[in-house]
Amino acid sequence: MSQPAVASSAHETTAALASGAASAPRSSMATVITGELTPPRSPNLLRPHVVEFRNVTKTYNAGKAEEFTAIRDVSFVVEDVADKGEFVCVLGPSGCGKSTILRSIAGLEPQHPATAGDVLVLGQPVVGPGSDRGMVFQDYTSFDHRTVLENVTFGLECQHLPRKQRDELGREWIQKMGLNVDTDAHKYPHELSGGMRQRVAIARTLILKPRIILMDEPFGALDPLTRLNMQDLLVKLWKEVQATVFFITHSIEEAVFLGDRVYLMSNSPGTILEELKIEPATCPAHEMQRQPKFLEAVYYIRDKITTLESNP
Amino acid sequence: MNSSFLDRLLRNWLTLRKPLSRWQALGLGMSCVLLCLAGWWFVTLGAYESRIVGPLTLPSPAETFGKFSELWNDFALTRNILVTLRRVSIGFALALAVGVPIGVAAGCFPRLHAFLSPLIMLGRNVPLAAVLPLMIFIFGAGEKNKVMFIFVAAVAFVISDAARAIMDVSARYIDTAYTLGASRWQTISKVLVPLAAPTIFSACRQMFGLAFGYIMLAESIKIADEVGGLGYQIQIFQRRGFREHIYLIILVIPVVALVIDQMLAWIQRQLFPHVYGGDGMLRALVRITLIPWEHLKSLLFYRRLAAPAAATEERPK
Numbered sequence: 001m002s003q004p005a006v007a008s009s010a011h012e013t014t015a016a017l018a019s020g021a022a023s024a025p026r027s028s029m030a031t032v033i034t035g036e037l038t039p040p041r042s043p044n045l046l047r048p049h050v051v052e053f054r055n056v057t058k059t060y061n062a063g064k065a066e067e068f069t070a071i072r073d074v075s076f077v078v079e080d081v082a083d084k085g086e087f088v089c090v091l092g093p094s095g096c097g098k099s100t101i102l103r104s105i106a107g108l109e110p111q112h113p114a115t116a117g118d119v120l121v122l123g124q125p126v127v128g129p130g131s132d133r134g135m136v137f138q139d140y141t142s143f144d145h146r147t148v149l150e151n152v153t154f155g156l157e158c159q160h161l162p163r164k165q166r167d168e169l170g171r172e173w174i175q176k177m178g179l180n181v182d183t184d185a186h187k188y189p190h191e192l193s194g195g196m197r198q199r200v201a202i203a204r205t206l207i208l209k210p211r212i213i214l215m216d217e218p219f220g221a222l223d224p225l226t227r228l229n230m231q232d233l234l235v236k237l238w239k240e241v242q243a244t245v246f247f248i249t250h251s252i253e254e255a256v257f258l259g260d261r262v263y264l265m266s267n268s269p270g271t272i273l274e275e276l277k278i279e280p281a282t283c284p285a286h287e288m289q290r291q292p293k294f295l296e297a298v299y300y301i302r303d304k305i306t307t308l309e310s311n312p
Numbered sequence: 313m314n315s316s317f318l319d320r321l322l323r324n325w326l327t328l329r330k331p332l333s334r335w336q337a338l339g340l341g342m343s344c345v346l347l348c349l350a351g352w353w354f355v356t357l358g359a360y361e362s363r364i365v366g367p368l369t370l371p372s373p374a375e376t377f378g379k380f381s382e383l384w385n386d387f388a389l390t391r392n393i394l395v396t397l398r399r400v401s402i403g404f405a406l407a408l409a410v411g412v413p414i415g416v417a418a419g420c421f422p423r424l425h426a427f428l429s430p431l432i433m434l435g436r437n438v439p440l441a442a443v444l445p446l447m448i449f450i451f452g453a454g455e456k457n458k459v460m461f462i463f464v465a466a467v468a469f470v471i472s473d474a475a476r477a478i479m480d481v482s483a484r485y486i487d488t489a490y491t492l493g494a495s496r497w498q499t500i501s502k503v504l505v506p507l508a509a510p511t512i513f514s515a516c517r518q519m520f521g522l523a524f525g526y527i528m529l530a531e532s533i534k535i536a537d538e539v540g541g542l543g544y545q546i547q548i549f550q551r552r553g554f555r556e557h558i559y560l561i562i563l564v565i566p567v568v569a570l571v572i573d574q575m576l577a578w579i580q581r582q583l584f585p586h587v588y589g590g591d592g593m594l595r596a597l598v599r600i601t602l603i604p605w606e607h608l609k610s611l612l613f614y615r616r617l618a619a620p621a622a623a624t625e626e627r628p629k
Contacts, residue, residue, distance in 0.1 A: 103487075106487075106491055107490075108487050108490065108491070128490075129487070129490035129491050130490075130491075130493060131491070131492055131493025133491060134491055134492065135487070135488070135491035137484055137487070137488065139482075139484055141484050141485060141487075141488040143485065143488075143503060143506075143507070144507065144586050144587075145506040145507060145509070145584070145586050146506075154489075154492055154494075154502070155492040155493050155494075157502070158492065158493050158494045158495070158498050158502070159493065159614070160609055160610050160612075160613035160614040161610065161614060162607070162610040162614060163603070163606060163607070163610070188585065188586040189586070190586060201488075204492060205491075205492070208492065208493060214491070
């Protein structure tokens with residue numbers, strides 16, 4: 001798994017911000033760090049962008065007293081990179097419209113449709129939700145009436161895949177998620193811990209091989225240790241499925257560890273203030289996250305957020 | 313020693329929501345029954361003239377239970393119970409068959425709910441005793457009007473409870489189902505209805521108990537040749553002045569209701585192991601019977617969807 005264009009020396013094993021310190025924030029616009037950091041163009045120039053936001057604004061209750069603009073004039077592009085999907089983290093304070101961006105891509109109401117602007121996925125405007133854009137939520141949304149296996153194979157069942165085939169695939173994915181096929185497959189969600197439930201939720205999404213995986217603070221409710229384990233697992237699986245991941249978090253550590261690219265968002269109305277490139281993780285989360293280079297990157301982002309918030 | 317015993321007693325009795333064992337609960341319940349029986353026995357003690365409560369108001373326990381064999385044999389108690397149960401069951405089953413689908417649809421589509429809400433409101437608040445004579449005009453004076461009375465009494469509650477249960481399922485389950493590629497119909501049938509089913513079932517279980525009370529009202533009016541039923545028997549005994557028999561039937565009804573309720577509770581536990589624990593025998597049974605249907609669906613629908621699934625396999629990496 002290589003990431004050819006990141007301009008940092010190969011012996012650096014930590015995540016590091018490659019550039020970007022000089023760029024002054026411009027409000028209402030995504031500040032893209034350009035230069036050598038631009039993702040490589042795929043050989044096929046006709047290949048459409050995975051996700052493209054063109055000046056997207058979402059206003060709720062427009063024209064009424066309780067009018068609220070969740071995101072304003074958000075534009076960004078996630079290109080289709082050959083051989084790998086990108087891992088995009090969206091970092092920002094609570095209520096800054098992170099979820100609005102995610103749910104607009106998913107095509108879920110009421111965030112979809114946008115008030116103004118275009119949301120394009122693979123060059124096509126989003127018309128509604130679909131299994132090509134799988135989503136993992138922070139709340140444990142396991143279907144309580146279904147066993148682990150039935151939860152994992154839900155999407156395949158909806159495609160009317162015959163039972164034998166979908167159970168086989170389901171078992172394979174339960175295994176991949178680090179759950180025990182023999183003991184866990186027939187448990188109900190209420191018998192599982194939070195971490196295990198999120199594993200089921202991730203397996204249920206990945207089994208459908210989505211092109212885009214949308215994750216809305218999926219590890220937000222987990223204890224710190226489980227969280228680190230889940231981060232490692234996610235990195236492993238993501239490399240396997242080669243999908244583009246949008247990952248919402250308000251943990252800077254998580255964003256730096258997981259992300260290839262981090263969008264910093266500001267508060268109401270939400271805009272993307274800054275786009276940062278980050279080197280991919282090279283070792284397990286608990287090791288990675290105490291290396292000085294990693295912490296440097298975290299502090300850098302924290303300072304950045306503080307500056308951005310103080311002078312808008 | 314003595315005070316510590318008292319302390320323990322007080323702690324056991326006065327701790328808020330202190331859990332107690334099944335046997336303790338049963339024992340306390342039985343002691344209440346015994347206490348009531350003792351009170352009954354005491355107020356009807358002695359010769360007719362010297363009793364605290366006269367025999368015309370309340371016969372003694374011995375006199376009452378002494379009539380049991382007469383009630384059982386001469387007045388065909390079991391047959392009357394079955395006749396009553398049959399009426400309630402058919403009427404209630406009809407109410408479920410009509411009410412649950414409408415309620416589910418109303419829960420899924422707020423516009424339908426808003427449209428139906430005046431009818432539901434009317435059905436829930438209509439004075440049933442006043443409806444009873446109307447039922448005779450509409451459905452005639454036979455078996456049908458009793459069944460339909462239960463239907464009318466229950467259906468509005470079934471609709472509104474089913475709709476409420478569907479609306480109470482968190483929206484995030486719908487979002488999840490949609491992002492996993494479920495269609496609208498699949499989201500209803502595979503997610504909303506199964507998640508709401510335990511709530512609907514337990515609401516209906518309570519309503520069945522109420523319906524069992526309403527049937528007495530319907531049975532107390534006899535116009536045509538329909539026979540039997542506990543309510544009808546009570547009317548006959550009242551006319552003849554058989555107090556003992558009436559008291560016996562009043563005691564029999566809760567026992568029958570309890571047995572039915574326990575049966576429904578068992579079904580509930582076996583159907584929804586994810587809520588009540590256990591091995592879910594009936595749920596497994598339901599799933600097994602659905603397997604041929606699933607195979608059929610795979611044969612019918614999968615071929616059509618196979619192409620896009622294969623396309624994602626081959627997508628450029």
